[in-house]
Amino acid sequence: MMHHSFELILANIGRHISLTAEESSYFTQLLRPGHYARRELLLMEGAVCTDFTFIVSGCMKSYLLDQQQKEHILTFAAPDWWIADINSFITGNPGNLFIQAISETHTLALSRRNQEILLREIPKFERCFRILTERAFAASLQRNIDAMSLSALERFEKFRLQYPYLLSLLSDQEIASYIGVTPSFFSRMLKKHHLK
Amino acid sequence: MMHHSFELILANIGRHISLTAEESSYFTQLLRPGHYARRELLLMEGAVCTDFTFIVSGCMKSYLLDQQQKEHILTFAAPDWWIADINSFITGNPGNLFIQAISETHTLALSRRNQEILLREIPKFERCFRILTERAFAASLQRNIDAMSLSALERFEKFRLQYPYLLSLLSDQEIASYIGVTPSFFSRMLKKHHLK
DNA sequence: CCTGCAACTTGACCTTGGTCAAGAACTCCA
DNA sequence: TGGAGTTCTTGACCAAGGTCAAGTTGCAGG
Numbered sequence: 001m002m003h004h005s006f007e008l009i010l011a012n013i014g015r016h017i018s019l020t021a022e023e024s025s026y027f028t029q030l031l032r033p034g035h036y037a038r039r040e041l042l043l044m045e046g047a048v049c050t051d052f053t054f055i056v057s058g059c060m061k062s063y064l065l066d067q068q069q070k071e072h073i074l075t076f077a078a079p080d081w082w083i084a085d086i087n088s089f090i091t092g093n094p095g096n097l098f099i100q101a102i103s104e105t106h107t108l109a110l111s112r113r114n115q116e117i118l119l120r121e122i123p124k125f126e127r128c129f130r131i132l133t134e135r136a137f138a139a140s141l142q143r144n145i146d147a148m149s150l151s152a153l154e155r156f157e158k159f160r161l162q163y164p165y166l167l168s169l170l171s172d173q174e175i176a177s178y179i180g181v182t183p184s185f186f187s188r189m190l191k192k193h194h195l196k
Numbered sequence: 197m198m199h200h201s202f203e204l205i206l207a208n209i210g211r212h213i214s215l216t217a218e219e220s221s222y223f224t225q226l227l228r229p230g231h232y233a234r235r236e237l238l239l240m241e242g243a244v245c246t247d248f249t250f251i252v253s254g255c256m257k258s259y260l261l262d263q264q265q266k267e268h269i270l271t272f273a274a275p276d277w278w279i280a281d282i283n284s285f286i287t288g289n290p291g292n293l294f295i296q297a298i299s300e301t302h303t304l305a306l307s308r309r310n311q312e313i314l315l316r317e318i319p320k321f322e323r324c325f326r327i328l329t330e331r332a333f334a335a336s337l338q339r340n341i342d343a344m345s346l347s348a349l350e351r352f353e354k355f356r357l358q359y360p361y362l363l364s365l366l367s368d369q370e371i372a373s374y375i376g377v378t379p380s381f382f383s384r385m386l387k388k389h390h391l392k
Numbered sequence: 393c394c395t396g397c398a399a400c401t402t403g404a405c406c407t408t409g410g411t412c413a414a415g416a417a418c419t420c421c422a
Numbered sequence: 423t424g425g426a427g428t429t430c431t432t433g434a435c436c437a438a439g440g441t442c443a444a445g446t447t448g449c450a451g452g
Contacts, residue, residue: 066345074340087334090327123319130326131286137333138283140340144270147343148376149262152409172430180344185409187431348439367399381439383401 005033009054009108012080016128023122030114036060036101042083043099048092049085051109053077058105059169062097063177073177076102076166082132102169147180153189155179201229205250205304208276212324219318226310232256232297238279239295244288245281247305249273254301255365258293259373269373272298272362278328298365343376349385351375 006028013019019027034053036042042060043049053060055077062083063073074097077083088095089112110118118125146155156179160167167175176186190196202224209215215223230249232238238256239245249256251273258279259269270293273279284291285308306314314321342351352375356363363371372382386392 064341064345070345072341072344074337086330086337090330090334119323123322126319126322126326127315130322130329133326133329133333134282134286137329137336138286140333140336141270141282144336144339144343145260145268147340148268149260149266171428181408182410183430184411184432189409191431369399377438378440379400380402380441384439387401 005056005106006031006108008056008080012054013128016131017124019122026121027118027125030118031108031110034107034109036105036107038101038103040101041098042101042107043085043095043097045096045098046094047088049088049095049097049099050113051111052082052084052089052115053099054108054110055079055081055083056106056108059102059166060099060105060107061102061174062099064096064098071177072180073174076163076170076174076178078163078165078169082136086136102174152179152181152185153193156186156189156195201252201302202227202304204252204276208250209321209324212327213320215318222317223314223321226314227304227306230303230305232301232303234297234299236297237294238297238303239281239291239293241292241294242290243284245284245291245293245295246309247307248278248280248285248311249295250304250306251275251277251279252302252304255298255362256295256301256303257298257370258295260292260294267373268376269370272359272366272370272374274359274361274365278332282332298370348375348377348381349389352382352385352391 006024009031010019010024010028013027031054032051034042036058042053043062045065057079059079060077060083061073062075062077062085063071065071075083083099085095085097085099087093088097092112115129119129146158150158156175159175159179170178172186172190173183176183179186181189202220205227206215206220206224209223227250228247230238232254238249239258241261253275255275256273256279257269258271258273258281259267261267271279279295281291281293281295283289284293288308311325315325342354346354352371355371355375366374368382368386369379372379375382377385
């Protein structure tokens, strides 16, 4: 069963580079399994994000609180995705994001220190992380584009087409926060367009 | 003088990895110098972005036109920065961004093909591009956060503090587009707050 | 030096989405 | 199974920022 829990992450990595059996086990032994209850925090504002975290099951979100303590969701992470406060992770400085479990979640964490060891011992992981980062970067740019050029309704339509799986896991508030509107406006919008 | 034109890019790379003299010259010979007049396009919507482009002097912007043909600026690139339509570059599909020179600009282009050769011949460049991408990714996430949690005025204040150098090169329309407001609102905002 | 276009400004009005507060509807355990 | 907290909905009102069009200013090229 130990073996079983690494299947998803090895498949994830295997999409970008191929590993021998030894390399795979070297890699997996650098991972730290974690378990979070619904609403449990993985990271708090002001803490240094020391881990790059892979979601095995469940779902997490990263968000920040603005000056008025309003929550703004930056990303969701479903199974087979990674989550971190990248800015804090790469600089080593305290971050301003919270990361929280939306439902009961199993994770595998790769610490900064272990990532360095991994990259030194198996340099082809550089390639893997480059590709993962490129994709996440492209997704983030697209979100900037959408925020600038689409209406709230269009952003929601796009979200539901792109992440139908997440829709069922999230509260309306969370979807509203992600697309960048208030819960009350979101509720009105759904009603007006008979989307619920 | 050939040598001189590579100093900036070698310093840029040198911030992340160290290269021998041979590696440096292997790298620079994979670069294609380019020159663009003010307003000249480096990339058009619908074209495949085949190059990762380094700005030696001058300034460029990437932008898209929305359904109503309104321009939205995604990024600026001053000297010592890279610019590309990352999504098109990594997928090889036609992109939806334009890249255009704001002033007369000298560039060094690394094509996708040459990047592959470079990564194969000198694998430590994987690390370099991973780090460059991570930083660009962190900047993009921060922009998402700012778009969600700051007012137009706050976004402008942040922009002028962060990129004072760009302020002098850009028209008000371009700044307005980048911070995500119309030129007329931007003009009113400056006046209201005595910012000009 | 002048002209013609591009950039900026401004007025009047409009739209999208926010605020605050109160009520209705879930749910999750004890 | 029955509260106690969430979450969702809704009304009345508000504010940030957009639209359109008409000036004005500025400046680059002939």
